Amino acid sequence: MLEIAVLGLLNESPMHGYELRKRLSSLLGAFRAFSYGSLYPTLRRLADAGWISEEPPIEAAPGTATRSRRGKRVYRLTAEGKEHLAVLLARVGPDAFDDEGFGARLAFFAQTRSEIRLQILEGRRRRVEEQRDGMKSTLARTGERLDRYTRQLHEHGLESVDREVRWLTELIENERSDASPAAEK
Amino acid sequence: MLEIAVLGLLNESPMHGYELRKRLSSLLGAFRAFSYGSLYPTLRRLADAGWISEEPPIEAAPGTATRSRRGKRVYRLTAEGKEHLAVLLARVGPDAFDDEGFGARLAFFAQTRSEIRLQILEGRRRRVEEQRDGMKSTLARTGERLDRYTRQLHEHGLESVDREVRWLTELIENERSDASPAAEK
DNA sequence: TTCGTCATGTAATGGGTTACATGATTAC
DNA sequence: GTAATCATGTAACCCATTACATGACGAA
Numbered sequence: 154m155l156e157i158a159v160l161g162l163l164n165e166s167p168m169h170g171y172e173l174r175k176r177l178s179s180l181l182g183a184f185r186a187f188s189y190g191s192l193y194p195t196l197r198r199l200a201d202a203g204w205i206s207e208e209p210p211i212e213a214a215p216g217t218a219t220r221s222r223r224g225k226r227v228y229r230l231t232a233e234g235k236e237h238l239a240v241l242l243a244r245v246g247p248d249a250f251d252d253e254g255f256g257a258r259l260a261f262f263a264q265t266r267s268e269i270r271l272q273i274l275e276g277r278r279r280r281v282e283e284q285r286d287g288m289k290s291t292l293a294r295t296g297e298r299l300d301r302y303t304r305q306l307h308e309h310g311l312e313s314v315d316r317e318v319r320w321l322t323e324l325i326e327n328e329r330s331d332a333s334p335a336a337e338k
Numbered sequence: 339m340l341e342i343a344v345l346g347l348l349n350e351s352p353m354h355g356y357e358l359r360k361r362l363s364s365l366l367g368a369f370r371a372f373s374y375g376s377l378y379p380t381l382r383r384l385a386d387a388g389w390i391s392e393e394p395p396i397e398a399a400p401g402t403a404t405r406s407r408r409g410k411r412v413y414r415l416t417a418e419g420k421e422h423l424a425v426l427l428a429r430v431g432p433d434a435f436d437d438e439g440f441g442a443r444l445a446f447f448a449q450t451r452s453e454i455r456l457q458i459l460e461g462r463r464r465r466v467e468e469q470r471d472g473m474k475s476t477l478a479r480t481g482e483r484l485d486r487y488t489r490q491l492h493e494h495g496l497e498s499v500d501r502e503v504r505w506l507t508e509l510i511e512n513e514r515s516d517a518s519p520a521a522e523k
Numbered sequence: 524t525t526c527g528t529c530a531t532g533t534a535a536t537g538g539g540t541t542a543c544a545t546g547a548t549t550a551c
Numbered sequence: 552g553t554a555a556t557c558a559t560g561t562a563a564c565c566c567a568t569t570a571c572a573t574g575a576c577g578a579a
Contacts, residue, residue, distance in 0.1 A: 154538090169558075169559090170558075170559065170560095171557065171558050172557095172558095179476050179480065180488070182473060182476075182491075182495050187540095188540055188541075189559075189560075190539075190540060190541070190542090190562090191538070191539055191540075193559065193560055193561085194560090194561090197560095224546080224548095224558080225547085225557090225558070225559090226558090226559075259487055259488070260487070260488055262485070262487035262488075263485040263486075263487060263488075288367060300447070301448075302444055302445070302447035302448060303365070303444070303445055303447075303448075305505075305509065306367070306441065306444050306445065307367060309502070309505050310367050313498060313501070316498070316501075317494070320490075320494050324490065339566090340567090354530075355530075355531065355532095356529060356530050356531075357529095372567085373567075373568055373569075374530090374531075374532075375533080375534095375568060375569070375570090376567050376568075378531065378533085379532090379533090380566095382532095409530075409531085409574085409575065410529090410530070410575090411530090411531075525578105525579090526577105526578090526579085527576105527577095527578090528576090528577090529574105529575080529576075530573100530574080530575075530576100531572105531573080531574080531575100532571100532572080532573080532574100533570100533571085533572080533573105534570090534571085534572105535568105535569085535570085535571100536567105536568080536569080537567085537568075537569095538565105538568100539564105539565085539566090540563100540564080540565075541562100542562090542564100543560100543561085543562085543563100544559100544560080544562105545558100545559080545560080546557100546559080547556105547558070547559100548555100548557070548558095549554100549556080550553105550555085550556100551552100551553090551555100
């Protein structure tokens with residue numbers, strides 16, 4: 154997840170880690186913050202994989218002079234990284250349908266092909282519908298016996314997923330009418 | 339979290355692990371499942387701490403006969419466990435206000451003093467309001483520049499937290515009028 | 524007797540967080 | 552020159568998951 158988010162943001166513009174973290178927070182919505190303890194190791198990993206470059210690079214030979222030059226380090230998506238990101242965004246696996254994975258995909262929908270967007274939206278909707286139906290039947294089965302608080306919790310949860318289904322349906326309709334502007338009067 | 343949930347469920351009735359897991363899933367709402375890989379070690383830990391008892395107990399001396407008697411093992415809340423649970427449910431720390439922690443508390447509100455319930459509900463509301471305000475200002479600040487999908491994601495998120503605030507307000511009002519039925523005509 | 528599901532458990536791993544340590548830059 | 556904040560990084564830990572292994576028991 155962090156991987157997609159980092160690559161996606163760096164595809165918009167090069168940045169250093171600190172700024173990346175701030176953008177990450179606002180992109181993913183104030184919740185879901187990511188600490189430096191996971192961000193920096195991830196950046197190192199992505200750099201090792203060749204998907205991003207660091208400027209200035211880590212000094213391989215530690216000359217006793219200028220040692221531990223610790224300053225801003227700007228990360229930039231490489232050509233391979235761009236390719237890799239495209240693959241990640243186009244891969245419609247089960248992880249694209251859970252909360253985190255879907256959120257990350259949606260955040261970079263502008264960089265995703267319309268056909269893939271539709272698959273992701275529909276997959277997500279199916280997932281949320283399953284959840285909704287599960288909750289609905291649990292509520293129907295145990296609703297009477299549940300104490301007031303638990304019931305209210307479940308009812309609120311049910312309404313939330315219900316709203317999400319409707320929201321997704323709207324997005325899907327938009328997507329479809331964008332994709333085929335055939336029936337345009 | 340698992341700790342509260344397990345103790346809370348066992349307070350309602352003794353159970354074995356497998357059943358506990360099912361109840362856990364439906365209690366916490368189909369999402370949030372907990373695998374055996376975390377459940378059984380937790381049960382072991384709680385038993386070691388003396389908060390729950392196992393029946394039949396793990397055989398201390400492994401007689402070569404009847405070894406590895408692997409069958410149902412019923413867990414039951416002990417007196418110390420009951421006390422510990424009461425403490426956990428009454429402790430209104432910051433972790434009681436995040437998604438998980440709040441959900442776990444609410445699920446056992448029936449076992450919680452009204453005064454504590456109110457504190458938890460109000461703390462949660464404050465937390466969600468902060469989130470909402472953060473999202474609101476982010477949206478106001480960056481809304482125009484955001485691409486359509488990201489904006490829709492943020493708008494949907496904002497509506498969701500907004501709904502949660504209203505829901506919590508309702509619960510708080512209920513709680514208050516239950517607590518002080520003074521103004522009853 | 525074999526299949527499904529109930530039931531318990533462990534080892535390896537994962538993906539993050541917290542707390543800490545350090546250094547660079549800017550504003551006062 | 553000093554406080555705040557920008558900025559990078561590591562180590563220890565936590566809490567869970569996945570994948571696996573095992574076994575009991577009832578129904579066909």
